[in-house]
Amino acid sequence: xxxxxxxxxxxxxxxxxxxxxxxxxxxxxxxxxxxxxxxxxxxxxxxxxxxxxxxxxxxxxxxxxxxxxxxxxxxxxxxxxxxxxxxxxxxxxxxxxxxxxxxxxxxxxxxxxxxxxxxxxxxxxxxxxxxxxxxxxxxxxxxxxxxxxxxxxxxxxxxxxxxxxxxxxxxxxxxxxxxxxxxxxxxxxxxxxxxxxxxxxxxxxxxxxxxxxxxxxxxxxxxxxxxxxxxxxxxxxxxxxxxxxxxxxxxxxxxxxxxxxxxxxxxxxxxxxxxxxxxxxxxxxxxxxxxxxxxxxxxxxxxxxxxxxxxxxxxxxxxxxxxxxxxxxxxxxxxxxxxxxxxxxxxxxxxxxxxxxxxxxxxxxxxxxxxxxxxxxxxxxxxxxxxxxxxxxxxxxxxxxxxxxxxxxxxxxxxxxxxxxxxxxxxxxxxxxxxxxxxxxxxxxxxxxxxxxxxxxxxxxxxxxxxxxxxxxxxxxxxxxxxxxxxxxx
Numbered sequence: 270x271x272x273x274x275x276x277x278x279x280x281x282x283x284x285x286x287x288x289x290x291x292x293x294x295x296x297x298x299x300x301x302x303x304x305x306x307x308x309x310x311x312x313x314x315x316x317x318x319x320x321x322x323x324x325x326x327x328x329x330x331x332x333x334x335x336x337x338x339x340x341x342x343x344x345x346x347x348x349x350x351x352x353x354x355x356x357x358x359x360x361x362x363x364x365x366x367x368x369x370x371x372x373x374x375x376x377x378x379x380x381x382x383x384x385x386x387x388x389x390x391x392x393x394x395x396x397x398x399x400x401x402x403x404x405x406x407x408x409x410x411x412x413x414x415x416x417x418x419x420x421x422x423x424x425x426x427x428x429x430x431x432x433x434x435x436x437x438x439x440x441x442x443x444x445x446x447x448x449x450x451x452x453x454x455x456x457x458x459x460x461x462x463x464x465x466x467x468x469x470x471x472x473x474x475x476x477x478x479x480x481x482x483x484x485x486x487x488x489x490x491x492x493x494x495x496x497x498x499x500x501x502x503x504x505x506x507x508x509x510x511x512x513x514x515x516x517x518x519x520x521x522x523x524x525x526x527x528x529x530x531x532x533x534x535x536x537x538x539x540x541x542x543x544x545x546x547x548x549x550x551x552x553x554x555x556x557x558x559x560x561x562x563x564x565x566x567x568x569x570x571x572x573x574x575x576x577x578x579x580x581x582x583x584x585x586x587x588x589x590x591x592x593x594x595x596x597x598x599x600x601x602x603x604x605x606x607x608x609x610x611x612x613x614x615x616x617x618x619x620x621x622x623x624x625x626x627x628x629x630x631x632x633x634x635x636x637x638x639x640x641x642x643x644x645x646x647x648x649x650x651x652x653x654x655x656x657x658x659x660x661x662x663x664x665x666x667x668x669x670x671x672x673x674x675x676x677x678x679x680x681x682x683x684x685x686x687x688x689x690x691x692x693x694x695x696x697x698x699x700x701x702x703x704x705x706x707x708x709x710x711x712x713x714x715x716x717x718x719x720x721x722x723x724x725x726x727x728x729x730x731x732x733x734x735x736x737x738x739x740x741x742x743x744x745x746x747x748x749x750x751x752x753x754x755x756x757x758x759x
Contacts, residue, residue, distance in 0.1 A: 273435060273442050277418045277419070291347060291380070292377050293344060296383055296384060297322050297354070298353075310344075314342055321336065333365035333366040335373065336351045347377065348377075357388075363389075364668070364734075370392075371399030372737075374396070374414075383421045390430035393427070393435070403740075436559045444740065448740035470562060472557060473506070477505065479501055486594040489593045490615070493585070495583055504573050506573075511566055515758070517568035520631070522554070523549040525543075527543055528546040528578045531578045532580050533587060545740065547575070548633040548724075549573075553571045565753075567753075574612065576607075576611055587601055594621075597690040598691075599613075600693065602694045609707045613707070616712060627718070629660070629720075629748065630720050638722040645670045647721050649661065650674050653717035660719055668735075669747045683699070
């Protein structure tokens with residue numbers, strides 16, 4: 270289903286500019302100076318471009334923003350899009366400009382004149398990221414996408430620089446597709462099947478069924494899904510593009526394809542949004558796709574736990590005690606605190622099987638993180654300052670909001686149980702922190718670990734800089750950057 274914008278790269282061609290029938294986009298720097306491509310367009314439009322650039326409307330325009338002129342004289346195009354952008358823009362501004370064009374393009378063919386900007390590849394990335402639609406279930410689909418042609422002074426160099434960015438966009442689109450899917454379509458079986466299809470990209474994909482999970486002792490994970498007719502599964506994706514024998518980075522994702530809360534039933538209002546409770550697994554899947562597409566020279570393992578949390582006569586009850594793969598027992602106080610029960614078993618499995626160099630788990634885990642950080646930042650928890658700082662730097666570089674949250678013994682004490690080794694919830698105060706403390710109990714002391722609570726950023730109600738409303742694909746770019754910074758070889 271993933272459908273990333275197809276972008277062609279070519280040299281500036283005045284005949285192509287004049288004959289373009291969809292949209293023509295031109296970059297103008299903040300001082301209003303026209304480059305050779307701009308001067309050509311100005312001549313074709315009989316000075317219209319220069320008049321607009323000299324206007325107060327252009328002066329008020331922000332960096333990376335666009336003014337559109339309809340049916341410009343001298344061009345066959347239906348619109349001329351004027352983008353205000355420095356000659357040497359920041360990565361963020363170049364992507365913002367591309368996203369603005371991606372939002373405008375729709376079904377139109379678009380020709381983008383980038384001149385010699387060094388950020389042309391980032392503009393292409395912005396176009397690809399913003400130009401996303403999820404219409405798989407509409408009986409009257411939106412018009413087909415048009416083609417984008419990006420013209421630059423050195424198109425081969427731009428194409429080479431854009432290739433790995435297009436892999437990231439492809440991965441982010443996969444994440445969005447998965448998160449946007451309704452639960453009657455994206456069952457645990459369908460989810461596993463889609464991940465298995467990525468073996469065609471060079472990933473080694475194994476699907477562990479319930480009998481294998483029982484044999485491994487993943488009873489906390491299995492307890493979450495036992496009230497559903499959909500079988501619980503764990504999917505393991507290996508990308509071993511680095512040095513043979515190097516310990517891999519392990520990415521782990523919560524994949525609750527629908528969360529009713531189980532016996533601790535959620536309120537009806539807003540429950541339809543719980544189709545996105547597999548957002549952590551979706552981000553892991555999209556990241557693994559991006560790494561495979563760009564042939565990353567790193568060893569990375571993605572592991573996702575796929576379950577459905579439903580109430581039934583066979584569902585886990587509040588007050589039940591279950592034993593984890595590690596061997597610790599957990600008293601279930603609230604069956605709606607289920608994501609940590611999925612993650613704790615796959616965290617232990619990752620360490621037992623792979624002895625990873627580091628672990629990062631992702632989950633739409635708590636509403637409490639939204640109260641604390643809103644929809645602008647994911648919550649970041651870690652047992653290792655160096656590892657955490659590297660991720661925060663990667664997230665900042667990619668423009669994906671992330672904020673470190675505390676851990677500590679005082680929070681850990683809130684999980685004490687009278688009848689088991691721990692409770693699965695520590696009460697209302699500090700809910701996102703006690704959830705992280707629960708997970709830390711399943712991380713060995715010598716393993717660098719990060720927990721990302723992405724409940725506020727995985728799916729949002731309004732447009733973001735690089736995504737339309739709905740699933741964002743948050744985390745694919747940041748995790749890819751972290752792999753590049755810490756784990757790439759050669």
